[in-house]
Each structure stands twice: as C-alpha cells, then as structure tokens.
Amino acid sequence: MDTFTVVLNLFELEIGTTLFVFGDEMLTLTSQEIRTETQRVAFTFAKTFLRGAAAILRITFRGSLQSFPEYYKSEWINQGKAxxxxxxxxxxxxxxxxxxxxxxxxxxxxxxxxxxxxxxxVNLSNMPSFLRVATPNLIAQAEFSVNLVTHVLPLLEQMFDLEYPLPKMDILNTTGALGALENWGLVVGEPNVFWFNPAKDSTATQKHMVDITSHELAHQWFGNIVTMEWWDNLVCHAPGRYHLRFFSLCLRVRDDTEMYIYSTDKLYPEWNTAAAVVNGTFKIALNVDARLSSHPVQLECPDANHVNEVPLERFPSFFEVNIEC
Incomplete structure (x- = not known):
C-alpha cells in the first residue's frame, strides 16, 4: 500500500539528519517518533510515495562501541603480542x-x-569471496575444520535439495562469541570450537567440533534462508538446529528408487552418535523440563522486550528426531 511513513527498528542509537530521496525529489521529514516499547522509529514525510517505487533513505546516527554483545572490541594473542x-x-x-x-x-x-x-x-563480512585470510601459526589446527566444512556442506545441500547460495564460507575464531554463531557466510566461534590439534586434543574435542560446526552450517539453510515469522515461533527455529546437528552426519537422502543413510557409523563408527544423543542431550532435556521454573516452549511475545529463548536442550524431546544411524 502507498504510505508516507517509514518504520525501522532502532535501540539506543541517536538519530541525526534524515533525508528521503524519492525519484528526483527530496522529501521533507515532518515528524520522527521513537517507539521505545517496540524498539522502532517511525519517519513521516510530507508526501506519499508509491508501493514498489525506488527510493533512498539517508540517516546519520551515532552510538557507542560496547564491550559486548552487539558491536564490541576485544583482543587476541598473536605470537605473544596482543x-x-x-x-x-x-x-x-x-x-x-x-x-x-x-x-x-x-x-x-x-x-x-x-x-x-x-x-x-583486515575486514571480513558476508562477502566478498576473493579474499583469503589465515593466521600462519594456526593453519594446521584449522585443517580439521576446513575438511569438515567441505564434507558437511554437500550433505546439507542434498538434504534440502538446495545449493548453498553464497560464493564462500568463512570460519573465524573470535573471543566472546558465546560459543558459535551462524552468520550468513561467516561462521564465528571461540577457539575451542574450531581449533583441533590431533597430536594432543582428545576425541571428545573432535566430537564437539563436529557437533558445533554441523550445527552452524545447518543454520545457513534453517534459520538464515528460512526464518520463523515472529519470536513466539522460536521453537520452530532452534529445534531444527538440534535436529540438523545430528542429521548433518546421520542423513537421509532420497532419490527415485531408494533412501540412503549417511551416518556417523560410516564416518566415525566408534562414536555411536545415536546412543550419545539419548544418553546425553535427551536426558538433559528431561532434567530442564522437570524444573518448577519450566514453561511452555511457545509463549506470547508481543514485542522484542519479551523475547525469551527456551533452553535449547529441551527441543530434541519435543520433536521426533529419527536418528537411524
């Protein structure tokens, strides 16, 4: 529909000059309303602009560089130097x-x-694909992660019947990443998530890397490409990643005649992943759900102030995860 108002999300930022260029005309801003409860800002202009028409909104703004989490500064030690x-x-x-x-x-x-x-x-983002960056003294420890990504991505493409749409996938170690995060084309995680030294690290460390890496790569489809409509459907987002963490390695792929089962028994037969899920994650889910403080996985969420992520360990018990390894 035609409108004279543009609404964006905003929180704890100071808005400066706002200009709206519509065709050859620069529209005058008549009012600006910051809606604190919904964390939105509404810009109202003097003229209505048509639905589907191209326009440019120019906003100057300022905010502070926080310690964590949204935009933070940190440090790492490179050959003894911060x-x-x-x-x-x-x-x-x-x-x-x-x-x-x-x-x-x-x-x-x-x-x-x-x-x-x-x-x-060095700047790293979702794009481009022509830049390659590596920390020389850590290349060997990243080899397992690189090989894992090259194996898991094709499996996920087969599962979803949809090619990975970006020209690159970066794996980046950062401090303070809360474990790992599935940024679009730029997965980040703490050093213990992606570094593996076969000379001294245990099988448990290797399992953890496979688990988390598969989890984040699956989110490139389940979460990044396809997203729930609103926060009260977060249960439809998070359980999928648990579901896909194990299906990344324990995977059904159909063709015209039969179903193929790709399992951890073929990649790492000594791990017995199916039993580990039942003995580990499922038990944790039951313990969390038995607490007096436990609540339904789907709650009313009228605005962003009410976003309340259900403990992720509960999700495997709510969905039929057909682990047929």
Whole structure:
C-alpha cells in the first residue's frame, strides 16, 4: 500500500539528519517518533510515495562501541603480542543496536556494507569471496575444520535439495562469541570450537567440533534462508538446529528408487552418535523440563522486550528426531 511513513527498528542509537530521496525529489521529514516499547522509529514525510517505487533513505546516527554483545572490541594473542579487533554479534535483536534497520524475523533486506578501517587491518563480512585470510601459526589446527566444512556442506545441500547460495564460507575464531554463531557466510566461534590439534586434543574435542560446526552450517539453510515469522515461533527455529546437528552426519537422502543413510557409523563408527544423543542431550532435556521454573516452549511475545529463548536442550524431546544411524 502507498504510505508516507517509514518504520525501522532502532535501540539506543541517536538519530541525526534524515533525508528521503524519492525519484528526483527530496522529501521533507515532518515528524520522527521513537517507539521505545517496540524498539522502532517511525519517519513521516510530507508526501506519499508509491508501493514498489525506488527510493533512498539517508540517516546519520551515532552510538557507542560496547564491550559486548552487539558491536564490541576485544583482543587476541598473536605470537605473544596482543592484537585488537572489533566484531559484531547481531543475533536476536542486536542489529538494531548497531544501525537503524529491519530487524524482525519476517523481514529480510539486502545490505551493501563498506567497512572503513586502517590500511593494515583486515575486514571480513558476508562477502566478498576473493579474499583469503589465515593466521600462519594456526593453519594446521584449522585443517580439521576446513575438511569438515567441505564434507558437511554437500550433505546439507542434498538434504534440502538446495545449493548453498553464497560464493564462500568463512570460519573465524573470535573471543566472546558465546560459543558459535551462524552468520550468513561467516561462521564465528571461540577457539575451542574450531581449533583441533590431533597430536594432543582428545576425541571428545573432535566430537564437539563436529557437533558445533554441523550445527552452524545447518543454520545457513534453517534459520538464515528460512526464518520463523515472529519470536513466539522460536521453537520452530532452534529445534531444527538440534535436529540438523545430528542429521548433518546421520542423513537421509532420497532419490527415485531408494533412501540412503549417511551416518556417523560410516564416518566415525566408534562414536555411536545415536546412543550419545539419548544418553546425553535427551536426558538433559528431561532434567530442564522437570524444573518448577519450566514453561511452555511457545509463549506470547508481543514485542522484542519479551523475547525469551527456551533452553535449547529441551527441543530434541519435543520433536521426533529419527536418528537411524
């Protein structure tokens, strides 16, 4: 429908100048309303613009670089020397803390981001594909992760019958990443998630890497491409990642005549993943659900202030995860 109002998500940012260019005309801003409860800002202009027409909204804004989580600065040790970097963590409702944008599950938008930094630094984002970056003294420890990604991505493409749509997939170690996060084309995680030294690390470490890496790669489809409509359907997002963590390695692929089962018994037969799920994750789910503080997995969520992520360990017990390894 035609409108004279543009609504974006915003939280704890200071808005400066706002301009709206519609065709050859620059529209005058008549009012600006920040709606704190819904974490939105509404820009109202003097003229109605047509649905589907191209327009440019220019906003200047400012905010602070926080310690964590949305846009934070941190450091890592490189051959005994402290190196500094900044990173973003935009899952759930944190993108609106970095820039005014559409930051709700049912809305998706394409971004063209141009980071500005010092010449000697490296910028990594969802794109492009022509840049390769590696920490020389850690390449050997990243070899297992690289090989794992090259095996799991094709399996997921077969499962969903949909090719991975991006030209690259980066795996990046960061501190303070809350375990790992499935950024679109740029999966990030703490060092213990993606580094593996076969000379000293245990099989348990290797299992953990397979688990988490498969989990985050599955989210490139289940969560990034297909997203629940609103926060009260978060249960439809999170259980899928548990479901797919194990199906990344314990995978059904149909063709015209038969079903093939790709399982951990073929890749790592000594792991017996199916039994581990029952003895581990399923028991944890029952323990969490037995607490007096436990509540239904689907709750009313009128706005972002009520986003309440159900403990992820509960999800395998609510869905039939047909582990046929």
């Amino acid at each position: 190196e500094h970097y900044s990173a973003t963590f935009l899952e759930l409702t944190y993108a609106r803390r970095v820039l005014p944008c559409w930051d709700e599950p049912a809305l998706k938008a394409m971004f063209a981001v141009s980071p500005i930094s010092r010449v000697e630094t």
